[in-house]
Amino acid sequence: MSSSDSIRIEKLCYSIGGRKILQDFDFHLERGVNRTILGVSGAGKTTILKLLLGLLEPDSGKVFIGNLCITGLPEAQFLEQRKRIAIVFQGGALFDSMTVGENVGYRLLEEGKLSQGEITNIVLEKLSFVGVETALDLYPAELSGGMKKRVAIARALAADPDYIFFDEPTTGLDPIGVHNICNLMQRLQAEGKTTLMVTHDLATAFSTSQRFTFLHKARILFEGSEEEMRGSSIPEVCEFLEPTDRSLFYDVQTVNLKQPEQVESL
Ligand SMILES: Nc1ncnc2c1ncn2[C@@H]1O[C@H](COP(=O)(O)OP(=O)(O)OP(=O)(O)O)[C@@H](O)[C@H]1O
Ligand SMILES: [Mg+2]
Numbered sequence: 001m002s003s004s005d006s007i008r009i010e011k012l013c014y015s016i017g018g019r020k021i022l023q024d025f026d027f028h029l030e031r032g033v034n035r036t037i038l039g040v041s042g043a044g045k046t047t048i049l050k051l052l053l054g055l056l057e058p059d060s061g062k063v064f065i066g067n068l069c070i071t072g073l074p075e076a077q078f079l080e081q082r083k084r085i086a087i088v089f090q091g092g093a094l095f096d097s098m099t100v101g102e103n104v105g106y107r108l109l110e111e112g113k114l115s116q117g118e119i120t121n122i123v124l125e126k127l128s129f130v131g132v133e134t135a136l137d138l139y140p141a142e143l144s145g146g147m148k149k150r151v152a153i154a155r156a157l158a159a160d161p162d163y164i165f166f167d168e169p170t171t172g173l174d175p176i177g178v179h180n181i182c183n184l185m186q187r188l189q190a191e192g193k194t195t196l197m198v199t200h201d202l203a204t205a206f207s208t209s210q211r212f213t214f215l216h217k218a219r220i221l222f223e224g225s226e227e228e229m230r231g232s233s234i235p236e237v238c239e240f241l242e243p244t245d246r247s248l249f250y251d252v253q254t255v256n257l258k259q260p261e262q263v264e265s266l
Contacts, residue, residue: 006064007052023218038240039214043215068081085163095140104158124136146176167199
């Protein structure tokens with residue numbers, strides 16, 4: 001697979017107010033390999049997605065979309081590459097003052113390349129794909145949490161991206177809602193989309209991804225398959241998979257950048 005078919009982070013460091021959020025972070029998302037980044041709340045998962053999209057500037061290191069290094073570039077210079085990626089934000093991030101249909105068609109309307117009729121057809125197709133076409137004229141405030149997530153996915157799909165990032169797509173949903181979102185992600189993958197999810201929900205991760213990255217205290221402690229993760233002897237990974245009363249090291253506010261004793265499959 002050529003590097004034009006991947007998104008990469010190389011040796012990235014990022015801090016907020018002097019606190020290290022990511023340290024020497026390397027990451028590679030190839031087309032066709034669906035990945036999940038796991039980590040406790042506050043570990044830096046959403047931050048990684050923002051860095052990948054060029055919404056945040058790292059202290060050092062580089063982000064590549066395809067062959068283009070976007071780090072330090074003005075957004076206008078990587079807009080075409082950026083359009084290959086869509087994101088479903090953690091809270092859905094729908095515009096409250098717009099209907100569902102307007103939310104889903106917003107980006108296409110902004111681009112100004114398609115007629116209103118063409119946009120309406122795409123909006124209906126995407127809403128139908130996620131199973132909420134009857135919500136076309138409703139406002140976000142009139143939707144349940146599960147419906148909001150589905151509309152957010154439909155909006156992400158509108159511009160036909162190659163990669164779709166999901167930030168905690170199942171958090172706060174009931175078991176049926178979780179099942180529906182996992183099913184949607186699997187259907188998208190079957191259609192050739194590559195998904196990158198960040199979450200702390202293991203069941204969602206294992207049912208939708210092939211590769212897993214475990215983030216802990218600003219560093220990657222593990223990268224590998226589900227089988228490798230379940231067989232890992234790294235204490236933090238074991239604790240994440242099956243929490244015990246020893247969870248004191250999940251104090252992510254006091255970042256202690258000790259070297260991991262063991263790094264598997266990097
Ligand atoms: N704008 C900000 N100002 C100050 N600190 C921030 C800001 N954004 C994020 N942080 C801090 O950076 C760290 C990483 O945040 P991030 O949102 O990436 O975590 P996360 O892994 O996505 O957490 P969650 O699972 O709760 O969504 C957190 O400790 C957070 O407090
Ligand atoms: Mg987050």
